Structure formats: structure tokens, C-alpha cells
Amino acid sequence: MPLSFSTKIKDVLQACKVLEQMSPKVRNRICKVTAIGFLPVMLARQNFITLHGSRQTHRVSRRYEVLEHWLTYIQTTYIGNNVLFAPPIWNVHGMDTRTTNLLEGTLLRATP
Numbered sequence: 001m002p003l004s005f006s007t008k009i010k011d012v013l014q015a016c017k018v019l020e021q022m023s024p025k026v027r028n029r030i031c032k033v034t035a036i037g038f039l040p041v042m043l044a045r046q047n048f049i050t051l052h053g054s055r056q057t058h059r060v061s062r063r064y065e066v067l068e069h070w071l072t073y074i075q076t077t078y079i080g081n082n083v084l085f086a087p088p089i090w091n092v093h094g095m096d097t098r099t100t101n102l103l104e105g106t107l108l109r110a111t112p
Contacts, residue, residue: 022064023060023063023064025056025060026060026064026067029051029056029057029060029067029071030067030070032051033048033051033071033074036048036051037090037091037092037093038092038093039091039093040091040093040094041087041088041091041093044079044087044091044093045079045087048074048075048079049079052071052075057071078090
């Protein structure tokens, strides 16, 4: 098993442990952000901005600074203007297969 793959598995397992210990309010914010990919493209950006700017998010972010760093990363990488991965690339609204990986989607359709 390649070292990088093994490291990724450890990172995922560690993230799961962190999520188990995390405040329900933080988990709620994370779930809401990840659900944005299922909204229509035109609503994804606006919903993120509304969520990121909400009083509840600011309260939780003050207590858990890492949440604010993560939200800023999401905004600068996936949501904002001139980002690396714009919403039309990762958004799955209206797709029959819930993946943006073309090979994976093809394999899922081919499986009986």
C-alpha cells in the first residue's frame, strides 16, 4: 500500500474521531455546507454566503476557530469569484448519479 494512500486513510479516520467529539453546532454547520452541492448552481453560492454570514455561524466560529478557517478555505477554493473549482464543476443538482467523477458514474451505471 503506498504511503500516501495509507496516510490519507489515517487522516480520514482521525477526522471521523474529531467529528464524533465535535460540538453538534459545528457538525450542523459542516453538514449544511456539504449539502450545498445538492442545491441548484444559482443557489449554491448564495446559500453559502448566507450560512457563512449568519449569527449562529459567527458564534460557533468564535468558539471553534478551525471552523472559520475551513469556511474561508471553502469560500476561496469552491464558492467565491475566480475560484479553482467553481460550483458548476462540483455541483450535483439534477444529476442522475451523485458523483462528479465521470469514471465512477460510468461504472455505477454499468453495474447491474
